[in-house]
Structure formats: C-alpha cells, structure tokens
Amino acid sequence: MRFVLRRLLLFVVALLAISVAVFAMLRILPGDVAAVMAGVNSPPERVAQLRAELGLDRPLPVQYLDWCGALVRGDFGTSMLTGRSITTQVGARAAVTFPLIILGLVIAMLIGIPLGCAAALARGRRSRAIYRLVSIIGGAIPALWGGMLLILLFGRGVGLLGVLPSQGFPTSGWGTPGAALASLALPALSVGVIVGASLMRYTRSALGEFVASGYIEMAMSCGMTRTQAVLHVGLRLAMPQMVSVVGLTFAEMITGVMVIENLFALPGLGTGLVTDVGNRDLIAVQGELFMLAAFFLLIGLVVDLAHRALDPRLKASADGNEVSA
Amino acid sequence: MAENPGAHGQAGATTPISASPSETASTDDSLNARVKTPRKRPWTWIVIAAIAAAAIIIGIVAIVNWPASQPAGQRDSITIGLKLAPTNLDIRNQSGSALDQILIGNVYEGLVARDENNQVVPALAASWKESADGLTYTFHLNEGMTFSNGDELNADDVVWSIQELVDKQYHDADSLANFESITAVDPHTVELRLTKPNSNLLWTLAGRCGLVFDKDAEYDAKTEAIGSGPYLVTDFRANDSITLKANPDYWGDHAAKTQTVVIRYFTDDNAAVNALASGDVQVLAPVSENLAGQFADDTEHYTVQAGDGTDKYVLAFNGAGEHTSDSRIRQAIRYAIDHEELIASRGGADAPLGGPIPSLDPGYEDLTDLYPHDVDKALALMEEAGYGPDNPLTLRLEYANTYGTDLGDQLRSQLAEIGIDLKVEVVEFSTWLQDVYTNKDYDLSLVDHNESHDFYQWADPEYYYNYDNPEVQDLYAQALAATDDADRDELLRRAARIVSEDAPADWLFNYRITTAWANGVEGFPVNLNQTQLPLWNLSYEG
Numbered sequence: 092m093r094f095v096l097r098r099l100l101l102f103v104v105a106l107l108a109i110s111v112a113v114f115a116m117l118r119i120l121p122g123d124v125a126a127v128m129a130g131v132n133s134p135p136e137r138v139a140q141l142r143a144e145l146g147l148d149r150p151l152p153v154q155y156l157d158w159c160g161a162l163v164r165g166d167f168g169t170s171m172l173t174g175r176s177i178t179t180q181v182g183a184r185a186a187v188t189f190p191l192i193i194l195g196l197v198i199a200m201l202i203g204i205p206l207g208c209a210a211a212l213a214r215g216r217r218s219r220a221i222y223r224l225v226s227i228i229g230g231a232i233p234a235l236w237g238g239m240l241l242i243l244l245f246g247r248g249v250g251l252l253g254v255l256p257s258q259g260f261p262t263s264g265w266g267t268p269g270a271a272l273a274s275l276a277l278p279a280l281s282v283g284v285i286v287g288a289s290l291m292r293y294t295r296s297a298l299g300e301f302v303a304s305g306y307i308e309m310a311m312s313c314g315m316t317r318t319q320a321v322l323h324v325g326l327r328l329a330m331p332q333m334v335s336v337v338g339l340t341f342a343e344m345i346t347g348v349m350v351i352e353n354l355f356a357l358p359g360l361g362t363g364l365v366t367d368v369g370n371r372d373l374i375a376v377q378g379e380l381f382m383l384a385a386f387f388l389l390i391g392l393v394v395d396l397a398h399r400a401l402d403p404r405l406k407a408s409a410d411g412n413e414v415s416a
Numbered sequence: 417m418a419e420n421p422g423a424h425g426q427a428g429a430t431t432p433i434s435a436s437p438s439e440t441a442s443t444d445d446s447l448n449a450r451v452k453t454p455r456k457r458p459w460t461w462i463v464i465a466a467i468a469a470a471a472i473i474i475g476i477v478a479i480v481n482w483p484a485s486q487p488a489g490q491r492d493s494i495t496i497g498l499k500l501a502p503t504n505l506d507i508r509n510q511s512g513s514a515l516d517q518i519l520i521g522n523v524y525e526g527l528v529a530r531d532e533n534n535q536v537v538p539a540l541a542a543s544w545k546e547s548a549d550g551l552t553y554t555f556h557l558n559e560g561m562t563f564s565n566g567d568e569l570n571a572d573d574v575v576w577s578i579q580e581l582v583d584k585q586y587h588d589a590d591s592l593a594n595f596e597s598i599t600a601v602d603p604h605t606v607e608l609r610l611t612k613p614n615s616n617l618l619w620t621l622a623g624r625c626g627l628v629f630d631k632d633a634e635y636d637a638k639t640e641a642i643g644s645g646p647y648l649v650t651d652f653r654a655n656d657s658i659t660l661k662a663n664p665d666y667w668g669d670h671a672a673k674t675q676t677v678v679i680r681y682f683t684d685d686n687a688a689v690n691a692l693a694s695g696d697v698q699v700l701a702p703v704s705e706n707l708a709g710q711f712a713d714d715t716e717h718y719t720v721q722a723g724d725g726t727d728k729y730v731l732a733f734n735g736a737g738e739h740t741s742d743s744r745i746r747q748a749i750r751y752a753i754d755h756e757e758l759i760a761s762r763g764g765a766d767a768p769l770g771g772p773i774p775s776l777d778p779g780y781e782d783l784t785d786l787y788p789h790d791v792d793k794a795l796a797l798m799e800e801a802g803y804g805p806d807n808p809l810t811l812r813l814e815y816a817n818t819y820g821t822d823l824g825d826q827l828r829s830q831l832a833e834i835g836i837d838l839k840v841e842v843v844e845f846s847t848w849l850q851d852v853y854t855n856k857d858y859d860l861s862l863v864d865h866n867e868s869h870d871f872y873q874w875a876d877p878e879y880y881y882n883y884d885n886p887e888v889q890d891l892y893a894q895a896l897a898a899t900d901d902a903d904r905d906e907l908l909r910r911a912a913r914i915v916s917e918d919a920p921a922d923w924l925f926n927y928r929i930t931t932a933w934a935n936g937v938e939g940f941p942v943n944l945n946q947t948q949l950p951l952w953n954l955s956y957e958g
Contacts, residue, residue: 122846130511131853132867134590134878138854141509172503172510173654174638183653201468209461225462239686248694258687259696262657262678280469356687358656366655370503371846 098395102388109384110162113377114155123147124171124371145171158377167378172370177378181360187260188352188359191275191282192344196337198283199290202229204333206287207294211302212321222295229288238281238354245277258356278355282348286340293336297329331401338394342387491956492675494937497688497697500818500946501655501681504638507624508586513866513947516624518658518679521670521950524643526626527555527574527606528618529950532943534726534776534868536618540569540628540644541606550613550899555606561667563630563644569667571600576631578608588624591872592617593896613897615904619869646672646952656681660951670952673939677951692718692932698956701931701945705763711932720932722765723942726774726868727927731813731827732861735882735920739809740859744801746919749860750787751794752834758826759925769926771916772874776944778901779871779908783916794834808837814852815862816845823862823924853880864927866946871908874915883920934958 125141142148149157161168167177210222244250246257255277261270301307302321306328310320349361360379367375399405502514507524521529521539529539538544541555561569578598581589593616596609610617620626633642641649646666651659658679662672680697682688685704691697692711703711703720711718733740733749740746759766767775770783795804803809811831813824824840831838838860843851852858861880865873875892877884888911895907916923931942936958941949 120846122844122850126849126854127846128510129587131849131863131865132588132591132870133511135854137585137587137590140585174504174506174636175654180654198469198472201472202465205461205465205468242690246690246694248696249690253694256696257690257694258682258684259680259691262651262653262659280472283469353684354687356682356684356691358653362683363655366503369844369846372503 094399095396098392102392105388106381106385110159110377110381111155113380113384114158117373117377117380118151120368120371120373122371124373127370128172158374162381167382168374170367170372170375172367172372172375177375180363180375181379181382184358184360184363186265187275187357188345188348188361190271191279191348191352191357191359192341194272194275194279195282195286195344195348196341198279199286199340200337202283202287203290204294207291208298208322208326210291210295211298211325212318222291226288226291226295229284230292232285232288234281234285234350235354237284238278238351241277241281242354260357274355274357278348278351278357282344282351286344290336290340294329294333297332297336298325301325301328331398331405334397334401335394338390338397342390345383345386489957491958493678494674494676494699494954494956495678495680495697496699496701496940497680497682497691498949499682499688499702501683502658503654505641505649505652506637507627507641508581508584508629508637511587516947517945517949519641519643520623520627520948521645522647522660522952523641523645523649524627524629525645526622526628528622528626530619530622530944530948532941534944536622539622540574544618546899548899550615550897551610553608553610553617554601555608557604557606558668559604561644562665563633563642564648564663564665565630565633565642566665567630567632569628569630569644570603571606572603573631574598574606574628575600577628578625580629581625586624591620591623592625593620613899615896615898615901616869646670647677670950672952673955674951677954692934695934698937699931699933699940701940701949702929703932705765705930708763708930708932717935718932719935719937720930721942722928722930723945724776725866725927725929725944725946726776727864727866727929727946728769728772728774729819729823729924729927730772730863730865730921731924732863732881732921733919734856734858734860735884736856737859737882739811742801743919744797745803745809747787748794748797748801748834749831749836750919750922751790751797752831752836753827753922753924754789754830755784755925756789757830758823761822761826762925763930765928765930766925767928769923771912771923772871772921773908773912774868774926777868777871778905779895779912781909781912783913786913786916787919787922791833798834798836803835805833805835808832808835810837810839811859812839812841813860813862814841814843814848814858816848817842818845819862819864827862856880856882862924866927868944868947871912874911874920881920883915883918885914885918888914 123142125138125145125147128141129138146154158168169176170180173180206222206225210219210226213219213222242250242257245252245255247253247255249257256274257277260274261267263270265271298321302325306324307317307320310324311317315323346361348359349365352359352362364376364379367379498517500512500514502510502512502518504510505515505519507515507519520526525539527539527541528536528544531537540557540561542558544553544555546553557571557574563569575598580586582592582595594610594612594614596611598606598608601607628644630642635642639652644667646663647660648663649658650661651657660677660679662675666672680691682691685707688700689703689707692700692703708720712720733746735741755768759768768784770786771781773780798804813827815824821842824842828838828840852861871892873879873881874883875889891907891911895904895911898904898907929946931940931945933940937954937956939953939955
C-alpha cells in the first residue's frame with residue numbers, strides 16, 4: 092500500500108515538473124500564433140491587436156498560472172486557432188492513433204513473440220543465423236520505406252493486389268467500422284513488422300537469459316522437454332520483462348507512428364502535434380504534450396504495479412526494505 | 417522419472433528423437449536426446465507467424481465495406497483533394513488563402529466576385545455605378561436574398577459587415593484604402609464613399625473585404641459558417657477535411673449542381689496522388705507536376721491541365737542587408753539564376769516571370785529580358801563588388817519548409833558558379849514569419865506570394881523587402897488614384913519595370929497550378945483555383 096502511495100506521490104510531482112518544463116520550453120520557440128493568424132499581408136498593429144485579444148501580451152508567469160489553474164480543474168483549454176477544446180481535439184486524433192497502435196502492437200506480438208521463442212529455442216547454427224537475419228532485417232526497415240512497399244503491394248488503385256486503402260481515414264470515422272479498420276490495416280502492418288522485430292529480439296534475449304540460467308535445466312530435470320521448459324517456465328519467468336517492454340513500446344509508439352500517419356494521411360496525434368507546433372498554437376501543444384507525458388507516466392505506473400503482481404519476489408523485497416527503513 | 421516422460425501427457429514428449437548429443441549440457445544421453453529441438457521447428461514457427469499475419473490481413477479485408485458500385489450517371493457526391501488546409505473557418509480573423517479558396521463564393525458571398533480571368537463580376541450586387549470623381553460607388557443589390565439560416569440579406573447586412581471590418585480591423589481591412597463611409601440608401605441600395613479614388617476598390621471588394629455576414633446570427637465563426645452562398649459547411653475537421661452540402665434555400669442562380677462536396681487536405685504529395693488513383697478523390701488541385709505523369713498518360717480516365725494563377729515565387733534580397741544592399745550583388749544574382757532550369761526541374765508547367773506583376777494582374781508586361789541568364793555578366797558584377805569564385809561571398813537564404821528543399825539546393829549550386837556561398841536554412845513557417853517578415857533579419861528569402869493585385873508590397877518601405885524607391889511609391893499612388901483603367905494599367909506597368917530594374921528580388925517563376933481530375937468531372941475551375949474556388953458548377957458523371 093505504501094508502495095502504491097509513494098508511486099502516486101511521485102506521479103504528481105513528475106506531472107508538476109513536466110508542466111513547468113513544457114510551458115517554458117515552448118516559449119523558447121520563435122514566432123507566435125498571432126503572427127501566424129495575421130499572415131504575410133498584415134501590418135504589425137494587426138499582430139499586436141491579435142496578441143492582446145488572445146492574451147499573449149500578459150506576463151508569462153500569469154499565463155502559466157492561468158493554464159495550471161485550469162489544468163487542476165481538468166480543463167485543458169481551448170485551441171486559439173481551431174476554437175475547439177483541446178480535449179475534444181485530442182480525443183478525435185486519439186481515435187485514430189490508439190486503434191492504430193493497438194492493431195500494430197497485436198501484429199507485432201503475433202510476429203515477435205513466437206519468433207522470439209523459436210529463436211531462443213533454436214540450437215542449430217543455421218537456424219540461429221536465419222532468426223538473427225530475420226530480426227535484423229525486420230528492425231532495419233525504415234518505417235517510411237516499408238509503408239511505401241506495402242502501398243505498392245496492397246494499395247487500392249496503385250498496388251499489385253490493390254485491396255486496401257492507402258491513405259486517409261473515413262470522414263465518418265468509427266461510424267463505419269469496416270472502412271475505418273481497413274484504412275488502418277496497411278499502416279498497422281508497417282508498424283507491426285518493425286515493432287515485431289524489436290519484440291522478437293527482446294523475447295529472445297529475455298528467454299535466453301533464463302535458458303542460460305539453472306531454471307530450465309531444473310525444469311528439464313523434472314521431466315520437461317527443453318521446449319516445454321522454455322515455453323512454460325522460461326516464458327513465465329520472462330513475463331515481467333515482457334510486460335515492461337510491451338508497455339513502454341506502446342507509449343513510444345504514440346509519437347513513433349507519426350511517420351506512418353503522415354505517409355498514410357491519417358489525422359492522428361503525431362501529425363496533429365506537428366501541425367500545432369508549426370502553427371505555434373501553444374495552448375494546444377502544451378495540453379497535448381502534458382497529456383502524452385501523463386499517459387507515459389501512467390503506463391510506467393501500471394507496468395510497475397503489474398510487475399509486483401507478476402513477480403512476488405519484488406513485493407517481498409520491497410516490503411523488507413520498508414521495514415528496515 | 418526421466419524414463420517415463422509420458423506422464424506429462426505430451427504426445428511428442430515420448431517420441432524418441434535421434435540426435436547428436438554434442439552441444440548439450442547433460443551427461444544423460446536419454447535427456448540430451450530430448451533436449452535437441454526438431455530441425456523443422458524454426459520453419460514451423462515462421463510459417464505460424466506468417467499465417468497469423470496473413471489471417472489478420474485477410475480478416476480485415478473480409479470485413480471491409482466494399483464501395484458498392486454505383487450505376488453510371490450523375491453522382492450526388494464528389495470528393496476533391498487540396499493541399500493547404502485551414503485551421504479554422506474564421507475568415508474575418510484568420511489569414512491564409514486556404515480560407516478564401518473554400519469559403520468565398522461557396523459559403524460566403526461578396527458584393528462582387530471575380531471570374532476565372534480575374535475580372536470583377538456581379539454577385540450580391542447586381543450592378544454598381546462609380547461617380548465621375550471616383551469617390552462614390554453605388555451598389556444595387558439583388559432582391560430576395562437570404563442567408564442559410566433563413567434571415568433576409570439586405571443593405572443593412574452589407575453596411576454592418578463592411579463597417580465592422582473597418583472598425584475592428586479584421587484581416588485585410590487595410591486593403592480597403594481611402595475608405596470614408598458606407599450607408600444604406602434603401603434596403604437594396606448601398607453607397608460607399610472614399611476620401612480619395614481607389615482604382616483597386618472593386619477588385620478588393622471581390623475578396624474578403626466585400627464579404628457580407630448576417631448581422632443577427634450568432635455562431636462560433638471558428639467552427640461554423642453561416643453565409644448566403646450555394647453551399648453549407650456541415651462538417652469541418654481542422655487540417656483534415658471539410659464537408660459541404662448544397663444550400664436548399666439558395667437565393668441565386670449559382671445553385672449547387674452536386675449535393676455533397678467533400679474537401680480533403682493532403683500534406684503528402686504521394687498520398688494525394690494515391691487518393692486520385694484509387695478513386696477516393698475525383699479531383700486533385702494542385703497535383704505535383706512531377707507526379708502527374710501517370711494521369712497525363714492515362715487520357716482515357718484522367719485529364720490533367722495547368723491553369724494560370726498569380727503565384728509568384730519571390731526570392732527577395734534584403735534591401736537593408738549588409739551585402740544585399742549593394743545593387744551589383746543583387747543584379748549578379750539575377751543574372752546567375754537559370755530560370756529555365758528551375759522550371760524544367762519542376763515539370764515544366766510554370767511560366768517565367770521577370771517582374772512583380774503576373775500575367776493575370778493589371779499592369780503586366782513581359783520583363784524576362786531585363787535579366788537574362790548570363791553567368792559572365794554576373795561574374796563581372798561580382799568581381800566589381802569584390803568577390804569571385806576564389807573569394808566567395810557567404811549569404812543566407814531562409815525560407816519556409818512548405819516549399820521543399822529542392823529549390824534551395826538548386827539556387828545554391830547555381831549561385832556557387834558566381835562565387836556566392838549560399839547557406840540555405842529551411843525553417844517552419846512561423847519561424848520565417850518571426851525572422852524575416854517581422855524582424856527583417858535575412859539576406860535572401862523565398863516565398864510564394866500567391867495574392868493577386870499585391871503590388872502595394874513594393875510601394876511600402878516598411879514591408880519586409882526593405883525596398884524604398886519614392887518613384888515607385890509615387891507611381892503606385894497615382895495608379896490607385898487613377899479613375900481610368902487604362903491609365904492605371906500604364907502607371908503600374910511603369911512602376912513594375914522600375915522595380916524589376918532595381919532588382920530588389922528575383923522572380924523565380926509564376927507557379928501554374930496543375931489540376932488533375934477523373935474524366936466525367938465537369939466545371940472545376942482550372943485558373944486561380946488556389947485563391948478562390950467556386951464549386952457550384954461542379955458535377956461528376958461516371
């Protein structure tokens with residue numbers, strides 16, 4: 092319990108630090124949203140007038156406190172440019188990015204974990220070399236190139252086997268689940284292959300560690316075959332590590348899939364963030380970054396808690412520390 | 417125990433496998449025999465993974481709603497692909513031609529409008545009269561006009577809209593030069609008075625300044641639009657798409673021919689081309705000239721056409737810059753640039769442009785012979801200024817990343833020949849606004865000035881060009897005050913020639929927008945479609 096409380100406290104402190112860092116760093120960027128709104132045909136007075144209207148002429152600490160005060164009330168503010176609430180805006184973009192990540196991660200796990208297990212089990216020199224080659228090739232494909240290749244293979248209207256949409260997200264969104272899912276298929280596959288290769292390496296090395304340790308031999312001496320021992324004992328032992336890797340990969344992918352979103356013209360979080368930075372819509376950017384950071388921390392928290400649930404030894408040692416402290 | 421592995425219930429576990437025990441850890445041969453994994457295993461796993469991946473793809477394909485093939489005939493929905501996306505719909509505050517392009521003539525209407533040759537034509541005003549001294553304009557409005565919310569559109573709305581523009585200094589308000597007052601004579605007549613003549617007034621009123629808004633309507637202008645035009649905005653996603661539906665109660669004779677027009681915005685040129693090829697969009701404007709080949713070759717299904725426009729790629733030389741204030745260096749740069757090469761590398765559709773006025777604007781004259789491509793002349797001028805290939809001059813070119821990196825690279829290699837070491841900095845548009853437009857801290861800058869009738873930039877010494885020539889300013893003032901169009905054009909022509917001779921910039925080319933559409937699409941404007949894009953006449957049969 093104390094562990095959970097301590098982690099939560101840390102979570103809040105980290106959020107506070109992030110809010111300061113995000114706010115301060117964005118103010119270093121040259122240019123502001125008023126100039127972007129005014130464009131290249133407006134006199135300087137027009138920019139000044141817009142700055143005043145938008146409250147950009149107030150001292151920075153006041154703007155920061157203003158923003159923070161609203162944050163505490165759960166209000167991320169309204170974009171100066173689009174006039175929509177940041178929460179709605181992020182929600183709409185997350186409705187593209189999160190399904191894409193989940194789909195990509197599922198594909199990655201389907202590819203990576205079995206291959207990783209097989210690689211850990213492989214003993215022949217040739218088969219090991221093959222697995223290594225597969226993981227290197229999979230990991231070395233640039234997302235952009237892989238995506239283009241997939242478009243050339245499967246893109247409707249352009250591909251050899253033109254069956255899937257190669258760009259865009261239906262304007263009807265998830266109201267037409269089939270079309271929405273189809274538009275995410277190629278992007279998810281391009282992400283999945285690359286992330287799958289890295290998951291494969293993680294799985295292999297995590298399992299490899301236990302294969303080298305005494306656990307497997309112990310299990311085998313109890314009568315399991317090597318395959319059984321690795322899959323039943325090794326995989327179970329590697330589980331906490333795998334959970335961390337998958338959790339962190341998930342968080343990483345939020346911004347990592349940006350290149351793919353751009354290539355497939357998907358209106359997701361990554362492309363949205365870049366547009367907002369470009370327009371110097373700082374209220375929106377800081378809200379989005381803050382949410383992403385909070386999400387990152389939250390995943391870390393969940394992973395930590397999952398660790399303790401999966402590995403009783405952690406709990407025992409942590410409790411022991413607490414007693415001695 | 418090892419003798420009886422069948423207790424685990426695994427069929428394979430009891431199968432003895434013959435294998436060499438060479439690399440196994442145990443000393444027990446029978447255990448080592450089982451340790452060895454079957455040789456076929458790695459392939460089995462790869463096959464399983466591949467089947468799983470394939471199953472996902474097939475599964476997704478299977479649940480795709482295939483677009484039901486429609487019977488041939490008039491379609492009630494068209495999707496068009498454009499490039500620059502608006503971030504909001506607030507046409508009174510937000511700059512950028514993306515808003516003019518999609519809202520003017522479709523959702524909002526002005527007192528007057530522009531046709532595809534950039535000439536002023538009637539819109540809300542059926543006719544108008546200019547007094548002999550050029551100070552009073554009387555507009556006679558159409559009768560029976562309504563906004564999309566049902567409100568009547570009359571002289572009060574016109575007066576209110578223009579008065580608000582001036583009072584609140586909305587975007588572009590300063591181009592309504594010499595404005596004195598606007599009054600409603602009766603519900604269908606409006607009188608606009610000027611302090612001094614403004615020969616550009618009517619043309620200005622065909623843009624944002626002349627738009628008429630409903631003074632009684634309350635709506636969030638950033639996300640909604642209530643106008644009097646043939647289309648309504650029914651869905652707007654910032655930076656992504658706009659859905660327009662025909663206004664069922666449209667008052668005029670520009671009623672929409674197609675019920676629904678969806679506009680999608682593509683930042684990635686390849687994605688845009690794929691969208692046209694797959695039939696997700698029926699029109700693409702602009703299509704990158706270098707990617708348009710596949711459509712140009714397929715005349716059975718597509719039409720590709722370049723249209724005239726007023727996009728001027730201006731390579732500005734800072735008039736107050738340390739080195740660029742030296743006219744010899746500016747002239748040398750102009751001689752050194754090979755415009756034909758630039759145009760050819762972009763696909764060849766663009767037109768050469770020798771001065772500040774493009775062919776669709778008043779006062780145009782072909783000035784390309786003023787600074788022909790002449791490296792020797794450029795070298796001589798550079799030597800006079802004290803520089804040469806052995807003693808290069810370092811200059812900095814800053815421009816926004818929307819124009820890509822190719823142009824900067826080409827300019828760097830062309831200028832390297834005459835001893836200019838060009839440092840190219842490609843930055844975000846907002847950074848450019850800060851460095852170049854606001855702070856005027858640059859040597860060279862590159863922008864596509866796509867506005868029409870924008871010669872005033874050269875007559876304003878405060879503009880970021882830092883170009884200050886009283887003769888040009890005087891000629892431009894005279895042109896504005898001219899009450900006769902021929903006089904105005906002649907004055908502008910003279911001013912433009914002086915500007916070009918002074919070489920405050922090089923005009924790389926007049927960008928001609930290439931539009932591609934699926935055959936069966938009719939009525940999509942090809943000229944000037946990036947500044948105003950009236951869609952009422954658009955239809956698609958296929």
